[in-house]
Amino acid sequence: MILKQRIIGIPINGNGNNIYIGNMKKRSSKNKSSYKPDWTPENAGEEFAVRVVSGVKNSGLPAGKAGSSKKETDLKRKQISVDDYVDGVLKFDRNILAQAITLIESNNPTHHNTAQEVLKKLLPHSGKSLRIGITGVPGAGKSTLIESLGMYLIKQGHKVAVLTVDPSSTVTKGSILGDKTRMENLSKEKNCFIRPSPSGGTLGGVTRKSRETITICEAAGFDVILIETVGVGQSEVTVRSMVDFFLLVLIAGGGDELQGIKRGIMELTDAILINKADGDNEKKANITKSDYSNALHYLQPATKGWTAQAFTGSAKTGKGIPELWDVIKEFEKIIKLSGVFEHRRKDQTIAWVLRMVEDTLHDKFYNDEKVQKAITTIKNEIAKDKITPTLAAEKLLTIFKTK
Numbered sequence: 001m002i003l004k005q006r007i008i009g010i011p012i013n014g015n016g017n018n019i020y021i022g023n024m025k026k027r028s029s030k031n032k033s034s035y036k037p038d039w040t041p042e043n044a045g046e047e048f049a050v051r052v053v054s055g056v057k058n059s060g061l062p063a064g065k066a067g068s069s070k071k072e073t074d075l076k077r078k079q080i081s082v083d084d085y086v087d088g089v090l091k092f093d094r095n096i097l098a099q100a101i102t103l104i105e106s107n108n109p110t111h112h113n114t115a116q117e118v119l120k121k122l123l124p125h126s127g128k129s130l131r132i133g134i135t136g137v138p139g140a141g142k143s144t145l146i147e148s149l150g151m152y153l154i155k156q157g158h159k160v161a162v163l164t165v166d167p168s169s170t171v172t173k174g175s176i177l178g179d180k181t182r183m184e185n186l187s188k189e190k191n192c193f194i195r196p197s198p199s200g201g202t203l204g205g206v207t208r209k210s211r212e213t214i215t216i217c218e219a220a221g222f223d224v225i226l227i228e229t230v231g232v233g234q235s236e237v238t239v240r241s242m243v244d245f246f247l248l249v250l251i252a253g254g255g256d257e258l259q260g261i262k263r264g265i266m267e268l269t270d271a272i273l274i275n276k277a278d279g280d281n282e283k284k285a286n287i288t289k290s291d292y293s294n295a296l297h298y299l300q301p302a303t304k305g306w307t308a309q310a311f312t313g314s315a316k317t318g319k320g321i322p323e324l325w326d327v328i329k330e331f332e333k334i335i336k337l338s339g340v341f342e343h344r345r346k347d348q349t350i351a352w353v354l355r356m357v358e359d360t361l362h363d364k365f366y367n368d369e370k371v372q373k374a375i376t377t378i379k380n381e382i383a384k385d386k387i388t389p390t391l392a393a394e395k396l397l398t399i400f401k402t403k
Contacts, residue, residue: 036052082117085103089220098195104119135229140249142249143164152322153224159223250273250288273311273320277313278314311327
């Protein structure tokens, strides 16, 4: 028998009620429809107007909602089969597409097999898009650039999927996932799909399931995939391993530009866009472009047969966006003719496999009960200087291998 209870009361100026919903410990009062809660002050008179109202038996709903005509079973979400997922994605059903990505991103072990079956059936329909990675310093205008570029591409007849990655808190593990709100116009386009996902602490500014998400979006018919990363750093090699074209977005006037971005990220990029080249900032942007063009001249190209260049543009005004797309299309043409495109895609698939092996071993290690117990003990031993970190690691690995 389910009993839900409601608190009503606390008069305002002697009359009127504010309503509060909550579970209270029931007092012995079998035949009363309402009664005072246990925490009522002693000797409280009728001026203390808080009352607990008994819920409706067997409703399964909080008081105040018991009159609903829907049955509890009707409130459960309809189970979606593997074929439902596949058909929905191929028919560009946006709701099913979003649910399929949620299924893929789920860490629930019960969803794993279903997700892999869905991916297996969608894989033959994928691989036909141009994948573009976009990274840059915070405040460079990556989201604005993506919206401007996305709107331009849609007008050209393309279908654009935008995968944005939001940094997860190291404390609460939560993410704001607010990138979509910064692309208000683009999010209204029927030929665009924007999917924000939490990074989950993964290095490289991508989620562990980003590659699978790309596969699903390609199967849904999107021919351009734009991937916005968390930010810029040495670990952006992860992004490079899953896209065809890698764009670095910078701004002028941020100090010593060539020291602001280290050599590692510049060696991965296929083009640099100096954004916000408008108004009084245009002159500075052109100077910055010249600095980076000279720097790129001395670096080994990230893509064989292609020389990276620096450009200026303004995501706000749209200046330079058509030229940027022309550069990307020229890049695609050259690497497809040379065979680099196909070779890179195969290397990316191999990298995907090895990364999944690493992720699986990582999860199995830290989810192992014996390892979890040993970690607690070893933490105490390390704190008391009874064991070195190297021996502690070897001990944990031995426990894991000999289970």
